[in-house]
Amino acid sequence: MMKITKFQKIMASTLLAVALASPAAVYANGNEVLESEEIGSVESESGEWKNSVYIYGWLPSFNGSMNFDIPGRDGSGEPGQTGESDFADSIDAVFMASYVLQKDKWSFLADYLYLSASDSDAKTVSIPILNQPTVNVASSQELTTWLLSMYGGYNFVDTGGVTLNAIGGIRYLSLEVDLGFSLNGRQINLSPSVELLDFVIGAQGEYEINENWYIPYMFDIGGGDSTLTYQAQAGISYRFGWGDIIATYRYLHYEEDGLIQDFDLYGPKLGVVFHF
Numbered sequence: 001m002m003k004i005t006k007f008q009k010i011m012a013s014t015l016l017a018v019a020l021a022s023p024a025a026v027y028a029n030g031n032e033v034l035e036s037e038e039i040g041s042v043e044s045e046s047g048e049w050k051n052s053v054y055i056y057g058w059l060p061s062f063n064g065s066m067n068f069d070i071p072g073r074d075g076s077g078e079p080g081q082t083g084e085s086d087f088a089d090s091i092d093a094v095f096m097a098s099y100v101l102q103k104d105k106w107s108f109l110a111d112y113l114y115l116s117a118s119d120s121d122a123k124t125v126s127i128p129i130l131n132q133p134t135v136n137v138a139s140s141q142e143l144t145t146w147l148l149s150m151y152g153g154y155n156f157v158d159t160g161g162v163t164l165n166a167i168g169g170i171r172y173l174s175l176e177v178d179l180g181f182s183l184n185g186r187q188i189n190l191s192p193s194v195e196l197l198d199f200v201i202g203a204q205g206e207y208e209i210n211e212n213w214y215i216p217y218m219f220d221i222g223g224g225d226s227t228l229t230y231q232a233q234a235g236i237s238y239r240f241g242w243g244d245i246i247a248t249y250r251y252l253h254y255e256e257d258g259l260i261q262d263f264d265l266y267g268p269k270l271g272v273v274f275h276f
Contacts (some may be wrong), residue, residue: 047104056099056271058113058250062143065261092116096271107153107165107203118142145265146174147252151220153204164205167220171198171229173254175263196258198224212239216246226256233269244273 093116101108119141151169158164176193202220209215214237221230235248247270255262 050100050102050275052098052100052102052273052275054100054271054273056096056098056244056246056269057094058115058267058269060250060252060265060267062263062265064263070154092118093162105155107155107168109149109151109153109169110149111149113145113147115143115145115147140180142178144174144176148172149200149220151200151202151204156215157205161208162205162206166201167218168201169199171200171220171222172196173198173226173229192259193254196220196225196229196254196256197262198221198226198229200229205236213237214239215250217247226254226260228255229253235269237273241274246271246273 001195041213072076093114095114110196141247149169149171151167153165153167155163155165163179174193175195176191179190179192182188200220200222203216204218205216207215207217215234216237217234219230219232222230229252231250231252232249233250235246237244237246247268249267250269251266252264254260
């Protein structure tokens with residue numbers, strides 16, 4: 001004859017009590033369970049990750065002063081400077097895109113730009129030559145720019161019509177310039193370059209005009225390897241069911257004590273945003 005231990009009696013009693021109580025508990029709390037599931041569904045929807053890819057074209061003009069040495073007759077160097085250039089009609093290769101990841105009030109933004117352009121037109125450059133007055137010479141320029149910006153953001157204003165996010169992150173610039181000068185039959189070629197990594201802070205958001213039209217804006221400022229860098233952009237956008245079309249004007253500025261005295265890229269920007 002099987003002997004039932006005290007422990008087995010306790011376990012059997014417990015299982016019986018749970019089996020009898022479960023249907024009643026489910027029935028009594030049915031509405032609460034449904035409400036809990038509905039709340040969880042709403043919370044899940046509000047906490048979903050939202051992705052956006054922004055493919056755009058930016059046709060900037062370039063204006064800057066750069067420090068580089070013009071070799072003199074005795075092998076020494078004198079400082080030279082570049083002037084204003086418009087590369088919009090002479091772009092050789094370009095790729096520009098942004099990616100935005102959002103969840104609730106938090107966001108992450110990455111912006112990448114690659115631009116290669118050349119200007120074969122005659123250019124007036126002022127160069128002080130050793131023991132000679134300043135003269136004007138013909139020049140050619142090629143510009144290669146890599147620009148990567150990455151930000152983290154937090155939304156602290158959202159009225160339904162106005163959104164404002166505080167952003168902070170880093171911006172990396174790689175700039176290479178190939179310069180060719182022809183002066184009195186003498187050819188001079190220079191290839192100065194610089195890499196800058198800066199920390200930036202700023203603000204980004206939108207102003208709703210109506211359910212379709214809105215004004216996007218962004219500003220950041222900072223420093224690090226550069227003495228000062230900042231950018232600003234604003235424009236107009238229209239929403240479609242599949243995404244947005246955005247037209248903005250973007251201005252980017254750099255200052256530093258090395259190759260770049262000051263450097264500006266500015267011009268209109270047109271792009272398409274896809275949400276998923």
